[in-house]
Amino acid sequence: MTDERSRILMKRLIERSIHEVDELTDQTGLTKRQLEYSLDKINEYVTTEKGSKLVIENNRIILTNQLREQFIAILSDKTYLKGYLMNACERSKYLYLLLFYFLDDYLSINHFIEELGVGKTTIINDLKNLAIELERENIQLVYTRKNGYQLVGNEEQIRYHLMKMIIWDSTENNTVFVYDHFIEKHQIETVDSTKQLVEKYTKRYGISFVENRLTEFLYTFIFLKKRLLSLTANVNPKYQLSALIAMKEYQFSKSILIHFGIEDESARVYLCAWILGLSIGRPNDSTKDYETIIDLVKRIILRFEAISGIRFNNQELVVRQLYTHLRPAYYRLYFKLPIVNPLHTKIRDEYNELFNIVEETLKPIASLFEHPIPEDEIAFLTMHFASLCSSFDEYTTTQKVALIVCPNGIGSSSIVYTELKVLFPELSFLGPVETNEIERLSDSYDLIFSTVPNIRLFYTKKPVYIVSPIMNTREKYRLISDVYTQIGNSNFKLPSVGKIMEIIQRYAAISEGASLEKELYDYLTNQEEQTENNEEGPSLLEITAPELIQLDMHAKNWEEAIRLSAASLLKEGRITRNYIDTIIETAKNEGPYMVISKHVALPHARPVDGVEKLGMSISVLKHPIVFGSQENDPVKYIFCLAATENNRHLNAMAELVRLLDDPQFYDLLDTSNDPNEIYHYLSRKEVLLG
Template sequence: MVMIDQRTRLLMKKLIEKPINSQQNLMDQLSLSKSQIDYALEKASAVLTEAGLEPLFIDNLNVELSEENKNYFLTLFSQKKIYDYYELSSEERKKYIFLMLLFHYKEYLSLNHFIQVLKVGKTTFTRDIKKVEEELKNHNLEIIYTRKEGYQLVGDEAKIRYHLMRMILEDSSLGDNLFLYNYFLSQESEIDVNEISKIIKELMDQFNIKLVENRFNEFSYMLIFLVPRLSKNWTEFYTKYNYQTFFKMQEYQFSVALLKSFNITNEYASLYVCGWILGMAMGTADQTIPDYSIINELVERIFNRFEMLSGVRFRDKQSAKKQLFSHFRPAYYRLFFHLPIVNYLHEKILVEFPDLFEIVKETMRPIEVLFGTDIPDEEITFLTIHFASLLDDYDEYPVRQKVGLIVCPNGIGSSAIIYNELKNIFPEMILIGPVETNELTTVTENYDMIFTTVPNIRLYSQKKPIYVVNPIMSIDEKYHLIHEIQNTSDISPRRYKTEELLEIIDKYADIKDKEQLGKALESYLHENRSSKSKGNVKAKATVNSELNLLDILKPEYIQLDVMTRSWEEAFYVAATPLVDAGVFGRRYIDTIIQTTRREGPYMVIMDKVALPHARPEDGTKKVGLGITVLKNEIKVMGKTPIKYIFTLSAVDNKKHLAAIAELVSLLDKKEFFNILDHSNQSTEVYHWLEKELAKV
């Protein structure tokens, strides 16, 4: 009998997703060395030959999975036969040990129990459990052993549950379909995951609670593993979070009904599950829900502060606020109940939207006080992706030839980003969706291919080409996706083919690195084609095309020790150098004054600091920033004092964000305001800024 290890299993999944694959691509995707991929390929072939099938076709470069072999692998996964031949990796054994201690906490667990289920010797188990103990120490949890009670997991119940949730969220974000948890349940219980999921789904429909596909799966598994512990009395939790608003919510009624189906009727568990589901469920800006006024007030504050800090004025504020509400409501409860968050796009967002991230982080700073703790960066990047999707343009393109269906089980933010990414890459393709995996059967339109952020075995039943993509793609990922589609479809995402250009260049010049030149040409053609397709709409700014603070600020835009008699005069004086330089017209500052009279001092972003700005269509001609320091404070609308005026002119929603991020970082420094207050000439301020920003 050929045993299947983790690497071989993941290799088999990759080959199901893409039956013809290069060995190098498999090595990159699975983070394996040449010897490791060779071993996994050998094992996968042995699985096939043992079943009486032909082995994998492997040459020096590529691996090919036949249709018959693909169907066999699919059967192994879908019918769970793989469990019979599976051996756990070291990392999987550590998680299995934790799950046993958590799930069987009422039972006596001996050394022999672990050795038997893990299928390892005493020495290996001893080494594994020591590693688990080391990891749990970081969370003030420990494993103890007594002859009377066996192995036990001890520590704060909140931290034990947090550790499980974090583990499931991390594994789910890796797109591995929670294989280990299914394997554990198949070995350790009679629980039918599908039956429990069905109960949860029916009750969610009854109480009108919506979870996106991945959140639903995560909730289902968390519940299954925590059910044995939910009967425990947890007075501390109930005392800390017992607010009357919760008991009015449909989420609380859902929690009571759900736990009743497991014969659990204690109030601690109901409130816990209520907080937990509130931290996962999609929020809806519905004024009838009990917490609407609380959440909406915070959304208003976040939205207004973001507009102030970013220099962006949204046209459709209500629509933008509704989208923000839908994300912030679960984020609020995750922070309130100290629930874990795992954002699998975190690192990519930091790379792709560093300036927007800094602005959003500063936007959220006053909100942290409410929770008595720092807001995790992973929450900030979730908000960042929402604001990024709001800043994107959604103009439709002319009719295209091919139709692509987007399947994204990760919610609004990721869906909006991947839609816009694919639109930019393939301007001649019709894109429909995004939809969740469960909605595939409801799609009535004909489509030629599927784009998905999370591979799922069910997608392959559609008999369509499937492309697994990241919501935020690097240039290399875009390049590979374009070539992958060009090789399997007659769609041409560009007016010119890179191969043709390379042939022409190669004919008349020596090429040192053909592959890198190809990538550079592909990147250039992508940006060029995207901007032409959009007409007057600006192509997505790259890191190199963003403007920094010193790109939009000149010494002549800086005014110091200015005397004015009113806030209106202060704004006009602050705008004068920019008007004279042709950055914007007089109408722009008139609009700022009128907006302030109508909406109040929207531009005051922190104590005594104003960032007046209007929309590009209100008279903007160039990106620019002016700095004006008043001799004496003046109150805007008779109530809000200002002394430092940073007048911003933006031509779109993005080009100035890098500059604003730099400005925001300066506003945290006392030295900056010292220079503004005590410098005699604008050039002194400008030279100080040059030196300070050069340090970054």
């Protein structure tokens, strides 16, 4: 008899041979007591040799090779479903699947009791909890004597809830267990057979899915097709665009639906819109929407460069990478499709400055969709820009080769690849690839890094390391220790942060334990280039100075305004004269790229064009000047940026972005005659922003 805790614990245990109990409780959300109980249940379920059961010893759990192989076999074999006990959350999802799929059947409490094998009181409580959850999305769970239990509400919203469930489970929870259980029990068309059909038509029409997006589509479509056959959604009028019908995604949708005997036009258009929001954008395809999307991509890149102070060297690479993400993102936003990014919070924490800059970059774009861009979508784009902003050296080696497996798409895989190259410079890397590539490359690699603990990886019999696409310093620390202990120097051992904390506590009072622990992890992993012990990079206050602030500045035209604003940086030795000339020449060739918002310009060039030291000047024109930006002219406030190669200025830029929304800041710039007053204002704002 197994349950969700046992299943999740087995999946977590096979990732490593040795687990610290405290870390395992953090990862699983179980208390130590619950963990011990689950270990006992697993020990009852598996057959082991004497002395090889799971036990906690010295606050650690050691997994033998024999147990690992058994766990892999158990998790790969669906026979243990028969004795599986669902928890309340799983039962809630299962009830929704019953109501969603058997929309024409009479469903009563007796049906639910028989289906789930639990008592009447449990089912009544489960239905109450489900009803409360659905009410938040304007869906009602209604019972009548005539029709039994039914879902009532907007059909699009009912479908949306299913999609969100599947997206969340297949990504964040990394399990489609409940859906497999339902499909197996009711002998619905299998995922494998549906996949074969879908792949047939994706090849025919040249449509590509990221591995995880394909999984989402397959499971959702299996449950959705019955409703598409018998129920018409009141689709958004935007779905009726004639341009949609001319797309290959429409032909794909039409072919798939005909296979299942569905010829309703609204179903085709609905499915087409959904496919557009899931599939990969390919910049080489001559699609009807290519010009629209590519123009949007270029606008986003230009605005990001203007706000961030970063000028990308390889524009073609940047355009291609962003196009692959932005085409489906455009349709997700346009049709208000589900957007679920389980890494949203982690991305915001680890890339806070960049997230704020990307958020500001996208503000004008939001007007296209008549609603703000969700933070989940901003986080996706932040991942792309994080990978594009990284400029690490390439390393070569004739030693170990590591394969990176990432089914989540180019944003996640680019960041993972970049992070791992820095963590393990002596390794040579293959990939990133999707899971189905591992067999083909089996002789080419020595170890695997994967963002998803897919059971198939462990069948390779090679070391497997599960990593988060966004790793904090503690996770990097653990990964370095695991890898070097297993495949590197057998004598290698990272100092224990916990032990260091214990020693410090013996001799000193610690006022901020969490901060101290994080800094110790940062230092020991040595991952951030922490110049001057400033992990986040200098603040706006640190890259400017009173001598770089000019008020009531007179200029005849935009060129003179830029030269005068940069003059203080030149005088202080932060830039060369060539840097100023490059800004002017770029503006003549590309237009007023530096005008980033109403009345505000941020002139800058690449570090190689003449930056000697990080800095920013602040200039206020006595009389505003037209720069040639129809939308934001005339310019009155000029922030001339000199950024260095390692992007350490992004923290300061994030602060500037916040300042540009502050009316008091503009009032002070307009009325003050003292640069020191401006500088002190920045100092006060820095304290307030923490």
